Amino acid sequence: xxxxxxxxxxxxxxxxxxxxxxxxxxxxxxxxxxxxxxxxxxxxxxxxxxxxxxxxxxxxxxxxxxxxxxxxxxxxxxxxxxxxxxxxxxxxx
Amino acid sequence: xxxxxxxxxxxxxxxxxxxxxxxxxxxxxxxxxxxxxxxxxxxxxxxxxxxxxxxxxxxxxxxxxxxxxxxxxxxxxxxxxxxxxxxxxxxxxxxxxxxxxxxxxxxxxxxxxxxxxxxxxxxxxxxxxxxxxxxxxxxxxxxxxxxxxxxxxxxxxxxxxxxxxxxxxxxxxxxxxxxxxxxxxxxxxxxxxxxxxxxxxxxxxxxxxxxxxxxxxxxxxxxxxxxxxxxxxxxxxxxxxxxxxxxxxxxxxxxxxxxxxxxxxxxxxxxxxxxxxxxxxxxxxxxxxxxxxxxxxxxxxxxxxxxxxxxxxxxxxxxxxxxxxxxxxxxxxxxxxxxxxxxxxxxxxxxxxxxxxxxxxxxxxxxxxxxxxxxxxxxxxxxxxxxxxxxxxxxxxxxxxxxxxxxxxxxxxxxxxxxxxxxxxxxxxxxxxxxxxxxxxxxxxxxxxxxxxxxxxxxxxxxxxxxxxxxxxxxxxxxxxxxxxx
Numbered sequence: 088x089x090x091x092x093x094x095x096x097x098x099x100x101x102x103x104x105x106x107x108x109x110x111x112x113x114x115x116x117x118x119x120x121x122x123x124x125x126x127x128x129x130x131x132x133x134x135x136x137x138x139x140x141x142x143x144x145x146x147x148x149x150x151x152x153x154x155x156x157x158x159x160x161x162x163x164x165x166x167x168x169x170x171x172x173x174x175x176x177x178x179x180x
Numbered sequence: 181x182x183x184x185x186x187x188x189x190x191x192x193x194x195x196x197x198x199x200x201x202x203x204x205x206x207x208x209x210x211x212x213x214x215x216x217x218x219x220x221x222x223x224x225x226x227x228x229x230x231x232x233x234x235x236x237x238x239x240x241x242x243x244x245x246x247x248x249x250x251x252x253x254x255x256x257x258x259x260x261x262x263x264x265x266x267x268x269x270x271x272x273x274x275x276x277x278x279x280x281x282x283x284x285x286x287x288x289x290x291x292x293x294x295x296x297x298x299x300x301x302x303x304x305x306x307x308x309x310x311x312x313x314x315x316x317x318x319x320x321x322x323x324x325x326x327x328x329x330x331x332x333x334x335x336x337x338x339x340x341x342x343x344x345x346x347x348x349x350x351x352x353x354x355x356x357x358x359x360x361x362x363x364x365x366x367x368x369x370x371x372x373x374x375x376x377x378x379x380x381x382x383x384x385x386x387x388x389x390x391x392x393x394x395x396x397x398x399x400x401x402x403x404x405x406x407x408x409x410x411x412x413x414x415x416x417x418x419x420x421x422x423x424x425x426x427x428x429x430x431x432x433x434x435x436x437x438x439x440x441x442x443x444x445x446x447x448x449x450x451x452x453x454x455x456x457x458x459x460x461x462x463x464x465x466x467x468x469x470x471x472x473x474x475x476x477x478x479x480x481x482x483x484x485x486x487x488x489x490x491x492x493x494x495x496x497x498x499x500x501x502x503x504x505x506x507x508x509x510x511x512x513x514x515x516x517x518x519x520x521x522x523x524x525x526x527x528x529x530x531x532x533x534x535x536x537x538x539x540x541x542x543x544x545x546x547x548x549x550x551x552x553x554x555x556x557x558x559x560x561x562x563x564x565x566x567x568x569x570x571x572x573x574x575x576x577x578x579x580x581x582x583x584x585x586x587x588x589x590x591x592x593x594x595x596x597x598x599x600x601x602x603x604x605x606x607x608x609x610x611x612x613x614x615x616x617x618x619x620x621x622x623x624x625x626x627x628x629x630x631x632x633x634x635x636x637x638x639x640x641x642x643x644x645x646x647x648x649x650x651x652x653x654x655x656x657x658x659x660x661x662x663x664x665x666x
Contacts, residue, residue: 093536100494100539101501101516102532103524112533118596119537123487126553129480129560136555137562139385140371140612145414160278166508173503176514 088117183208185341185659188250188398195249202249202293206234209251209295212342218665220317221337223256224264225296234293246401246425248291253337253346256297257304258284258389259378263294267380268312269302271500271507271526281378282413283347283389283406290405298333298346302528303497304354304382306330307601308590311530316587319361320660321626325584328358334392335362340662345393345402349379351386352485353579353605356617359392360579360629363619363658365646366392367399370637371612372417374403375410383492384415386485386609395656396618396646400424403639419637427640428647433467435645437632438572441474443604448581451623456578459620459630459649463576466648471572475564480557481607486599487541487554488610493531494538500526533595562611569635574645577604579617579629604631614639618646619655627658 093113097104104112158171167174181200183191194200200208210227230251237249259265259277266272280288288294301311309317309332317332319325320340327336331348335358338346348355350368359366367390374389381387391402403424410416439460445453460470502508502522509521527535541550568575580601591598608615613636617629630649634642650656 088540092540096536096539096543099543100535101498101519101523102527102535103520104532108529112536115533115595116536116540118594119486119533119599120540122596122599123483123537123541123550123554125483126480126487126557127549129477129557131553131556131560134556134559136552137559138555139415140562140610141415141417143415146411146416146418147414148411157278161504163278164275164505166502166506175503176512176518178515 088113088120181208184212186344187394188246188344188401191250191344192246202234202237203231205249206231206251206293206295209343213296216340216342216662216665218318219320219336219340220315221298221333221340221342222253222296223266223268223299223314223333226263226294229263230293230295237291243291245290245405247287247405250292251295251343252287252292253296253298253334253343254284254294255300255331255334255346255348257300257349257380258347259380260284260294260297263297265297265380266313267303268300268314269526269528269531270313271523273313273507275505279378282375282410284378286405286408287347287402295343298331298337300333301330302531303380304330304349304351305493305530305534307353307357307598309333310587311528313528318665319584320662320665321363322584323664324587325626326361326587328361328584330354331392332358335359335364335366338362338364338392338394339660341659345391345398347389348392349387349389350609351383351489352609353602355390355392356605356615356629356631357580357601359617360619361584361627363627364392364394365396365399365616365618365656366390367403367616367639367642368608368614369403369407369639370417370614372415373614373637373639374406375413375416377410377412381496383489384496385492386489396616396643396650397425397428399616400428400643422640424640424643428644430644431467432645432648435468435574436572437463437468437470438473438568438575439470440478440575440577441472442476442478443577445578448578449623452578452581452628455621455623455628456630462649462652466652473568473572473575475561475568477557477560477564478607481561481610482599482603484554484557484561484610485602485606487550488558490534490538491541491551492538494535494542497531497535558610561607565611565613573641575633577631577633579604579631583623583626583628608633612636614642616642616646618649619658620653621655622658
């Protein structure tokens with residue numbers, strides 16, 4: 088794992104790494120990738136992945152209204168908002 | 181009236197025979213939390229609301245639940261309406277949930293009183309509680325030592341006798357390992373047994389909520405309330421929930437206990453090994469039979485987990501973007517800058533490491549090699565369990581290869597060193613199986629835990645097997661002196 092790969096992953100994850108820590112992070116990631124890379128030695132041909140221990144399709148329910156609009160309650164946690172919307176920096180000029 | 185170190189069953193009796201009121205019991209619990217403030221078990225207390233609920237319960241004594249009036253602590257990963265929920269992260273340090281998690285709501289509906297939210301590893305990522313934004317939790321048995329993690333605050337609060345029980349969550353051992361390090365009992369139920377709704381997600385296919393308590397009986401009481409189908413969780417199991425407490429205390433004559441050949445116990449500390457051999461003898465006296473079994477792929481559990489869990493974490497934690505809730509960075513230039521700065525300021529190092537590993541494992545070109553590969557190995561591990569449960573009833577292992585360690589002594593140079601602590605606990609999360617840790621003695625004055633892994637939905641058998649051990653030993657009754665903390 089080189090510096091360039093680390094920079095790309097950081098951007099994909101929308102994370103910035105402190106310059107002072109970047110070498111350590113790169114080393115840590117290499118160690119972890121080495122650990123999980125060990126799985127390559129296991130023969131898994133014709134083995135279906137197990138994405139959930141239950142192996143069931145997520146249950147579905149009728150699309151019915153079952154609670155009131157709680158906009159006010161949910162907007163309370165927003166760092167910046169008005170009565171209707173979350174505020175973010177301008178996206179369209 | 182002294183309530184410290186009392187079990188739920190003992191407190192129930194005190195409440196029922198009126199030797200203490202719910203108000204007094206709740207006050208005592210808050211006083212103990214303050215007295216042992218230095219342990220740093222709690223992130224947020226619920227004193228005003230909790231005490232009010234207790235007063236109301238005394239004057240309206242109608243609930244017949246075992247939990248009526250019992251003080252409990254909740255891991256700070258469960259959303260609690262109008263009570264700050266931080267996941268021990270800076271990014272959620274100001275978050276007040278608009279709703280309560282199903283598991284907590286069920287415990288509160290049964291009449292229990294939430295006294296506070298417990299400290300934990302940030303977003304449950306850690307095995308030592310050292311990644312919390314709110315600082316380390318001390319192990320009640322030894323100052324300056326870790327309580328285990330990620331449910332370290334819950335385990336320490338129970339071990340210090342502040343509350344008789346607490347909730348935790350377990351993604352790779354986060355209930356069982358801190359229970360072992362703090363000398364208490366902790367159960368991870370079958371995946372899907374307890375609703376995950378309102379739990380802040382770490383790795384959705386592995387996360388499961390469960391109880392930490394002083395005894396298996398008390399764990400059964402909490403599990404009775406926490407379990408059950410919830411239409412709000414699409415992976416909730418629609419299965420019958422037995423009365424776990426009523427099913428406890430059955431004879432285990434002829435019970436077949438498997439010992440996993442691949443876990444080479446002779447590599448462990450000789451004292452940890454000795455404790456394990458002693459516990460085998462206890463079970464033999466109770467009529468259990470030991471059988472050596474092989475799970476050929478179990479050694480791959482740690483790398484499998486450290487591919488799947490970070491992948492799921494990187495996806496789940498993408499919701500923290502500084503827009504709708506949580507920390508938002510100041511002075512940002514555009515939306516992308518706001519995302520990057522808010523997340524970078526809000527998350528700690530271990531969380532960042534895991535998000536990055538997960539992003540890498542899921543990225544184009546690596547998905548098949550890391551993520552899909554790990555899910556294939558996961559099936560091999562589950563197949564191994566299916567196979568052995570045809571010939572044994574439960575499996576027995578140590579919970580952790582070591583006792584609690586000193587702050588900062590593990591994983592700071594190499595994170596994998598700490599990941600290997602999870603060797604015995606991780607596989608049951610990958611396979612979705614229930615598992616329990618019970619105290620079975622001490623090594624160098626620190627508790628060690630014994631793990632029992634059960635077959636799918638066999639929590640009743642695990643609790644029974646654990647209870648019989650506790651009926652025939654007194655390790656679970658040991659109490660830390662706490663003299664360095666008050």
